[in-house]
Structures are given as structure tokens and as C-alpha cells.
Amino acid sequence: MIKNITCIICPKGCSLTAEINEGIVCVNGNTCERGKQYATDECLNPTRTVTSMVRVSNKCNCMVSVKTVKPIPKGKIFETMELIRGAEVCAPVSIGDVILEDVFGTQVIATKNIDR
Amino acid sequence: MIKHDLVIVGGGPAGMAAAVAAYDSGVKDVVIIDRDASLGGILQQCIHNGFGLHKLGEELTGPEYASVYEKKVRERNITIYNDMMVTCLTADKIVTAQGSSGILKIQAKAVILAMGCRERSRGALNICGTRPAGIYSAGTAQKLMNCEGYSVGKKVVILGSGDIGLIMARRMTLEGAKVEAVCEIMPYSGGLTRNIVQCLEDYNIPLYLSHTVAEIHGQKRLEGVTIAQVDENRRIIENTKRFIACDTLLLSVGLIPENELTKEAGIPIDNITNGAIVDENRQTLVPGIFACGNVLQVHDLVDYVSDEAELAGNGAAQYILNGGCKGDSVCTEAGNGVRYVLPQRVNTGTGKDVSLFLRVTKPYGKVRFTVKSSENVLAKAVRIKAAPGEMEKITIKADLLNNITEPITVELEEV
Structure with a gap:
């Protein structure tokens, strides 16, 4: 089976084709190694980084942005969002602070500094 | 009036x-x-990721990218005035600002304009219908959602397929809203291809090309929009009109460089970029005043904003320390298939490579760009594809710029 994939690793957006044969993926059209890896993952185990925000409970109208440290399986995006929605933090928050441990094999961390 | 060497207007990525x-x-x-x-x-x-791949070699979110530069600023002895808005700039480099620190009047030796851009609003589009609540520019909705934590709406139509609109389609979907449609009046998207994939296709959000919003319905809150297909002259085709119920309409219909101060200072503006006319150091036609970032040309990548800002920062420093470039210069021109070229002027014989930034007029397959001055070929570049939404960069080697006197043109041919 041949799959047409648009690479999302960088803004070039290369058009890739991936041919899957017994679990082995043959990639064409990539202009870099990361593109090849992306197409392979996209066929076998597609993943995405999820970014969202979490309410800062001790500050009015204040949100801290967060992300998954590593991409999570694409099929788990909405479950990850549910977990993130349930989280709450107290200021001060620093970039890299762990907000949620162990979300589909990775962590959710803060991506913004919030002063007290 | 106080004196400073360099005043930078705007503390975003460019500033x-x-x-x-x-x-x-x-x-x-x-x-x-x-x-x-x-x-x-x-x-x-911009809490999504994808920033910094070119410039920093890692994929960061917007606030993380900002914090990298904020740290650099704070490590140096740079004065920051927050909550202060520059309200006046003169050609002799007097900057007036007002806000939390009262009124500030600064005589600068050099000024860098880094005010960014703002979004085109409904008023610029002439959409018929009522004026209910629930119509936002995509960036406003993004701020309300990501910085202040408001839910903006539940059933959404997005007009315009610029990157902010695409990013917001995904963002609102993740927060539980249903994005019914993204309408784009042009026959192609204005956003990056990767955003079409990861923001729309990932979530099965339909993108209707050559479509627009013909009418807005609702009294207090938006109740729906009529969308319609347009012909090649962007006129609505009557029998394609259909109603979509929604409570929110996001507009992602273009960005306008915020050049009110620039114009006030009498700095000439390029009619296509809507930013100042600059040389390769990003100096405007008023010596000592520089511009960079989205106030100069709307970028797709913050990485290129940072690069451009470094050119302006270095240029302003050279101007303050030794008066800047004083040699000859030639202008640049957009040839076949090219919408604009920036910088609009290039100083010759400076001994430095010069990169030209440009956008094409419409989507192309494989193309070759040729940069020429009269009959001298200065650079060639081949791209597998080119689109108006993706800025191209072509570098001219320093030694080729030594003896040219004729305008530099960039042309595209399909290969």
C-alpha cells in the first residue's frame, strides 16, 4: 500500500510517499532524514505533540501554557487534553516545571514563566 | 528630554x-x-509548537522561544520600558512614549521599528448582514483563549486560511468546539502546508477553497453564516450559497504591518509589503531609522524575524558607531512570478553576502529563480515547489556585488 504524506516536521512541507511492506516502510520524496523518520512513524505509530494551557489557581484570568515533552500517540490526543483540562497549578511557575507526570509515556510541562 | 543611543519600538521577537x-x-x-x-x-x-527549528535547532512553543530571547535581553544591561506606548516618532529620531512611566521623550541616535502587525478586521471585508457578538479576528480569539482562559465559542466557522486561522481551528477543536468549515476565497491556502495537515486534516476539518462568507446572521449572538463559492474574479456565485449554523466566526484574513509611526516620521513605504523601504541592513530611507520583523514584511516564521532583527540591530550599531554604509546602492525589482523582493535597496561593494527575501505571486510546481543585474547572473536557486504563503530566501555572494550599477531583478521560471 502506498501512502501520500505531507511532512510536518519543518515549514518546507515536503510531499512524501511511503510504501509499507510487511511492517517495513520505504519512503520517497523526503529531503532530509527527519522526513524519512516522520513518514515511517506516520505509517507505523503516528504521534503529535500536544500543547494547551492550564489555569493558574492563585491568579485571576491567568493561564500557563503547557506541552507534552515528547509527542504522544495521535489517537490519544483528546484523552491527553482531558487530563490537561483537569490540572491546576499555583504561581510561581517556571518553564519546564512538570504539570502532569506520565501522560502516555511522557510528561506535561509548563512552557511559560508566571510570576507570583 | 533624555538621550539614548538606540531606541527600539516594540519588545516582541524582532525588538x-x-x-x-x-x-x-x-x-x-x-x-x-x-x-x-x-x-x-x-x-x-502562540502556545503551539514549531518555533525555533531553523534558528535554535529545537522545536519550541511561542512562549519558550520568547523566553530564550528575553533571557538574552535581561543578561545584558538593556533598559526595558513596559506598559509604555510610543505615540510619536520624528525623522530626527525623537521618540515620544506614554504609559505607566508617564510621558517619556527620548532623543535617540538611532531607532529600530519593531512594532509588528495587526489583523485585518471585519470592517475591511464588507460582509453583509447583522453585527452580532461572536465575530473575532483569529488572533484576538487566540489571546482570549490562550492567555486569559475564555472559551470563545462552540460551533465555529473560520474565514481565511492564514496560519493563525488554521492554528485556531485545531486549538478550538482541542477545547471541545466543533469547527464546521474553513473558507478561503483564493483557490489555494495562504497558510503553511504543514498547518493544513496538522491542524485541519488531523481533525477532519473541511477546507473550502474559492469560498467566502456571504452573509452574517443573528441579532445578539451570531446564529450562522451563509457561505458561497466565488468565481475566478472572487465574485459570489449565487446558486452555491448555503447556510451553516454557528455561534462564532473567526477571521484570518491577512495581517497589516503597523506603520502609523513610520508614516508619521515621513519614512517611505513599499506599496506591496506595506512596510518601509529598506536596504540590506534594514535601514529605511531616513538614515538612522531601521525596521525589522512583521512591521517590515509579514513573515511566516519567527526564526526569520529573529534573523532580520539581527541585521537591523547590527546595522543600527554600525550607524551609531561609524555612520553606517555610505557607498553606492542599487535597487531590487520583482520580475516575472515574484510579488516583492526585500530589501528594496542593496549597498554595493560592502564585502558582505546579501540575502534577498521574496514571495511568489501564486502557487507553482518546480521553479528556478534567477537573480540578475543587467546581464550578470548573481544567483540561481531551484525549489521543488513555491507558494505565496512560504517566503523564499536567496543569497548573493559578496564578490558578485562589487561592480554592479544596474537594478537587481529576481525572476521565476517553471522548470
Whole structure:
């Protein structure tokens, strides 16, 4: 089976084709190694980084942005969002602070500094 | 009136990178003035990832990218005025600002304009219908959602397929809203291909090309929109009209460089970029006033904003320290298939490579760009595809710029 994939690793957006044969993926059209890896993952185990925000409970109208440290399986995006929605933090928050441990094999961390 | 060597208007990615570059080039008296409470500009609300791949070699979110530069600014002895808005700029480089620190009047030796851009609004589009609540520019909705934590709407139509609109389609979907449609009046998307994939296709959000919003319905809150297909002259085709119920309409219909100060100072503006006319150091036609970032040309990547701001920062430092470039210059021209070329002027014989930034007029397959001055070929570049939404960069080697006297043109041919 041949799959047409648009690479999302960088803004070039290369058009890739991936041919899957017994679990082995043959990639064409990539202009870099990361593109090849992306197409392979996209066929076998597609993943995405999820970014969202979490309410800062001790500050009015204040949100801290967060992300998954590593991409999570694409099929788990909405479950990850549910977990993130349930989280709450107290200021001060620093970039890299762990907000949620162990979300589909990775962590959710803060991506913004919030002063007290 | 107080005196400073360099005043930078705007503390977003452009202003911060320019400040750091100027400081590191030897100008130690640098001031950043920003109207927001914190540095970072628009990056603070861009919580998605994908920033910094080119410039920093890692994939960061907007606030993280901003914090990298904010740290650099704070490590240097750079003065920051937050909550201060520059209200006047003159050609002799007097900057007036007002806000939390009262009124500030600064005589600068050089000024860098880094005010960014703003979104086109409904008023610029002439959409018929009522004026209910629930119509936002995509960036406003992004700020309300990502910085202040408001839910903006539940059933959404997005007009325009610029990157902010695409990013917001995904963002609202993740927060539980149903995005019914993204309508794009052009026959192609204005956003990056990767955003079409990861923001729309991932979530099965339909993108209707050559479609627009013909009418807005609802009294207090938006109740729906009529969308319609358009012909090749962008006129609505009557029998294609259909109603979509929604409570929210996001507009992602273009960005306008915020050049009110620039115009007030009498700085000539390029009619296509809507930013100042500049040379390769990003100096405007008023000596000592520089411009960079989205106030100069709307970028797709913040990485290129930072690069451009460094050129402006270095240029301003050279101007302050030794008067800047004084040699001959030639202008640049957009040839076949090219919408604009920036910088609009290039100083010759400076001994430095010069990169030209440009956008094409429409989507193309494989193309070859040729950069020429009269009959001299200065650079060639081949691209597998080219689209108006993706800025191209072509570099001319320093030694080829030594003896040219004729305008530099960039042309595209399909290969």
C-alpha cells in the first residue's frame, strides 16, 4: 500500500510517499532524514505533540501554557487534553516545571514563566 | 528630554533580537519600549509548537522561544520600558512614549521599528448582514483563549486560511468546539502546508477553497453564516450559497504591518509589503531609522524575524558607531512570478553576502529563480515547489556585488 504524506516536521512541507511492506516502510520524496523518520512513524505509530494551557489557581484570568515533552500517540490526543483540562497549578511557575507526570509515556510541562 | 543611543519600538521577537544584536555589536545604551506588560509580543499567545527549528535547532512553543530571547535581553544591561506606548516618532529620531512611566521623550541616535502587525478586521471585508457578538479576528480569539482562559465559542466557522486561522481551528477543536468549515476565497491556502495537515486534516476539518462568507446572521449572538463559492474574479456565485449554523466566526484574513509611526516620521513605504523601504541592513530611507520583523514584511516564521532583527540591530550599531554604509546602492525589482523582493535597496561593494527575501505571486510546481543585474547572473536557486504563503530566501555572494550599477531583478521560471 502506498501512502501520500505531507511532512510536518519543518515549514518546507515536503510531499512524501511511503510504501509499507510487511511492517517495513520505504519512503520517497523526503529531503532530509527527519522526513524519512516522520513518514515511517506516520505509517507505523503516528504521534503529535500536544500543547494547551492550564489555569493558574492563585491568579485571576491567568493561564500557563503547557506541552507534552515528547509527542504522544495521535489517537490519544483528546484523552491527553482531558487530563490537561483537569490540572491546576499555583504561581510561581517556571518553564519546564512538570504539570502532569506520565501522560502516555511522557510528561506535561509548563512552557511559560508566571510570576507570583 | 533624555538621550539614548538606540531606541527600539516594540519588545516582541524582532525588538528583542535587534536589541541583543546591537548590544553585542558594541552599543551598550539600548532601550526597548513595549506597550504590553511583558516582553515577547505575539509569541505569548502562540502556545503551539514549531518555533525555533531553523534558528535554535529545537522545536519550541511561542512562549519558550520568547523566553530564550528575553533571557538574552535581561543578561545584558538593556533598559526595558513596559506598559509604555510610543505615540510619536520624528525623522530626527525623537521618540515620544506614554504609559505607566508617564510621558517619556527620548532623543535617540538611532531607532529600530519593531512594532509588528495587526489583523485585518471585519470592517475591511464588507460582509453583509447583522453585527452580532461572536465575530473575532483569529488572533484576538487566540489571546482570549490562550492567555486569559475564555472559551470563545462552540460551533465555529473560520474565514481565511492564514496560519493563525488554521492554528485556531485545531486549538478550538482541542477545547471541545466543533469547527464546521474553513473558507478561503483564493483557490489555494495562504497558510503553511504543514498547518493544513496538522491542524485541519488531523481533525477532519473541511477546507473550502474559492469560498467566502456571504452573509452574517443573528441579532445578539451570531446564529450562522451563509457561505458561497466565488468565481475566478472572487465574485459570489449565487446558486452555491448555503447556510451553516454557528455561534462564532473567526477571521484570518491577512495581517497589516503597523506603520502609523513610520508614516508619521515621513519614512517611505513599499506599496506591496506595506512596510518601509529598506536596504540590506534594514535601514529605511531616513538614515538612522531601521525596521525589522512583521512591521517590515509579514513573515511566516519567527526564526526569520529573529534573523532580520539581527541585521537591523547590527546595522543600527554600525550607524551609531561609524555612520553606517555610505557607498553606492542599487535597487531590487520583482520580475516575472515574484510579488516583492526585500530589501528594496542593496549597498554595493560592502564585502558582505546579501540575502534577498521574496514571495511568489501564486502557487507553482518546480521553479528556478534567477537573480540578475543587467546581464550578470548573481544567483540561481531551484525549489521543488513555491507558494505565496512560504517566503523564499536567496543569497548573493559578496564578490558578485562589487561592480554592479544596474537594478537587481529576481525572476521565476517553471522548470
